[in-house]
Amino acid sequence: MGLKGKLTVEKEIKCHGDVFPDLFRHNPHHLANIIPNHIQSCDLLEGEFGDLGSVSLWKYTDEGKEKYIKTVIEAIDEEKKLVKFKAAEGDVLQIYKEYTTTIHVDINGDDHLVTWTIAYEKLREDSPDPISLLNLAINMTKEIEAHHAK
Numbered sequence: 001m002g003l004k005g006k007l008t009v010e011k012e013i014k015c016h017g018d019v020f021p022d023l024f025r026h027n028p029h030h031l032a033n034i035i036p037n038h039i040q041s042c043d044l045l046e047g048e049f050g051d052l053g054s055v056s057l058w059k060y061t062d063e064g065k066e067k068y069i070k071t072v073i074e075a076i077d078e079e080k081k082l083v084k085f086k087a088a089e090g091d092v093l094q095i096y097k098e099y100t101t102t103i104h105v106d107i108n109g110d111d112h113l114v115t116w117t118i119a120y121e122k123l124r125e126d127s128p129d130p131i132s133l134l135n136l137a138i139n140m141t142k143e144i145e146a147h148h149a150k
Helices: 019-026 027-036 129-150
Strands: 002-012 039-046 055-062 065-078 084-090 096-108 111-122
Touching: 002 084, 002 129, 019 027, 019 096, 027 039, 027 129, 055 129, 065 096, 096 129, 111 129
Parallel strands: none
Antiparallel strands: 002 111, 039 055, 055 065, 065 084, 084 096, 096 111
16 A cells, blocks of 8 residues: 555636635635635745745644644746645644645636645555545635635
């Protein structure tokens, strides 16, 4: 059994796809107001929001438990509307040796597709796959879409 894995989900949205890279890259601190049952806060620790290498501290809820993660923006591709976060500290690193989340948006005419990719390496073979975190991404997508469709 392998220790490395990748989970991906694609979700079509009705709101404009630019919303996602803008929120998660430039305005993650606004997420606590938009989806407070998932994200309680996002505080900038180093750099500027949206800059490569910037460090943020997120407080979030996963499976009914409050957790935290310190992330570093590891990659940005403005043309592909992509931002990749790497875990530098936090609850996920108690289970995974490495953990990254990538948010990517495809816009084709009126079709807008958000893709979440979670790449990870488990600390132990019996560690669970991060299915709950993928479900968190799906639920956040639905609620962000609903908020922006108002």
